[in-house]
Amino acid sequence: MNILATDYLCAFDNIDESQKLIQQTVRKFVTEKFKPNIMENYERAVFPQEVIKEMGALGLLGCNLAGYGCAGLDEVSYGLIMKELERGDSGLRSVASVQSSLAMYAIHTFGSEEQKKYFLPKMAAGDFVGCFGLTEPDFGSNPAGMKTFAKKEGKNWVLNGSKTWITNAPIADVAVVWAQTNEGIRGFLVEKETPGFTAPKIHYKLSLRASITGSLFFDNCKIPAENLLEKSEGIKSPLMCLNQARFGIVFGVLGAAEDCLEEAISYSKERIMFDKPLASFQLIQRKLAIMATEIAKGGLIAMQLAKLKHEKKIHASQISMGKQNNVQIALDCARTTRDILGANGISGEYRCMRHMCNLESVYTYEGTNDIHLLIVGQQLTGIPAFS
Known part of the structure; x- marks a missing residue:
């Protein structure tokens, strides 16, 4: 039996052929168009704006919205897209997520017909940001x-x-x-x-x-x-948008976590210490096993949330649980990988430190870690702890 380190419990085994093709297409795009220059761009604090139109050409922007030039994909497909984009870099996923789940979703849900017809096709194509x-x-x-x-x-x-x-x-x-x-x-x-x-x-x-x-x-x-x-009304309207984006993050950060685990396994098998591979030491295997276990649990959470969202049974607090849990998992995996790589872990030749720094922001934005725990706590107790 072939068990993938990054999908140890086979959470993604049952995706259909169209979803597999979408995932493969996005991974190829990220690998060929984005990754070759990511460290230079990261160091120079530059975002390659041309990839926005390239994502539009692939149908990735506003992909889970229907009509107005949007692809109308299912929730799993959207999640897989976010995962593959964040495997490249959290910044890439953030650009697509803000475009799709925040700006486009807001116009699609709360805008007039004229606004939707004018803005959404341009944004889906990447012509408008x-x-x-x-x-x-x-x-x-x-x-x-x-x-x-x-x-x-x-x-x-x-x-x-x-x-x-x-x-x-x-x-x-x-x-x-x-x-x-x-x-x-x-x-x-x-x-x-x-x-x-x-x-x-x-x-x-x-x-x-x-x-x-x-x-x-x-x-x-x-x-x-x-x-x-015209259809926006109260704080619930922007919070509806945030729930769309948070759902994407649940999947997205798994891409960063998986990338870190793959780097940790590869490095530890190649790095020789005391005349044997680093991967042969008990402490290293323990760390790798914990990372694989947490990523596997995160995958199960992501796929269950996609199922609930598709069935329109999802509650905002469930998305908060997924966002909080999976971002914490990803951040821990990035930190553990940096630890396994030792001094090399801080080098831009490797990926874990960049993922780790990025995930510190994801840990905070669109609801901090603590706020999401309080959202779940309120649902459990019926008592809001925010005030």
């Missing part, structure tokens, strides 16, 4: 307290405020922005070069260096009334 403005300098885990405000003035809305840690912001053609109004929190579409709107890049990141992160500033930014996401 989107970003998602929710987090503010003082409001991350408590987004409902946001200060960005939109005031209705005649046929326009006027936005004032700021957002930060926004993936894709400096290159985005359209920003999905959440703001307080006199009627509660609503979503707005702010197009680039709108007067009063700027999106500067955030520099000196030590994580997710091969992706583009920025801030959004609104200074009496006037947008037309038709740029309101």
Whole structure:
């Protein structure tokens, strides 16, 4: 029996032929188009923007949405795509995830027919880049307290405020922005070069260096009334978007974890210490076995969540459990691999340190590790511990 180290319990054995083809296609794309330059791009803090259109050409953007140029794939296929992208780099998966599960999903779910027809085909093709403005300098885990405000003035809305840690912001053609109004929190579409709107890049990141992160500033930014996401209503609307993205992360981080385990096994079998392979030592085998076990459990969680999501039986707290658990697994695997590689583990010639630094951000964004535990805790007890 052939047991894969990265799928020890065969969680992905039953994917169908079309899903296998999708996974193979994305892995080939990442291997040939992205990986050859990833370390140079990471070191230089550069994201190769051309891959956005290449992902669009492959149908990867907004792939689990239906119509408007989107592929309409199933949840497992979407998850496998995220896993293969993050096997390359968390920054690559983040760009695709923000485009698909946050910006495009928001327009698809809350937008008017005119907005969907105009924006979604362009975004699916990678011709338009989107970003998602929710987090503010003082409001991350408590987004409902946001200060960005939109005031209705005649046929326009006027936005004032700021957002930060926004993936894709400096290159985005359209920003999905959440703001307080006199009627509660609503979503707005702010197009680039709108007067009063700027999106500067955030520099000196030590994580997710091969992706583009920025801030959004609104200074009496006037947008037309038709740029309101008319079906958006309250904080539940952006949280619905976050649940879509968090689901992708559950799968995505397994790609980084698998890549680390493969590197740890390969290195430990080739590295000779005391006249025998490092892999022959009990301590090393114990570490590898724990990594394989945790990745296997993460795969089972991911596939079960995909099943629940497909059947429309999924609860937000279940996605939180998966996101918290699998990000922790991936981060632990990256750290363990770096440990096994010793001094070589910090070198850019290897992958584990880059994965480890990236996963420190994934551990925090779209709900911190602790917040997701509290979401599960609230569901278990019926008592919210947030306030």
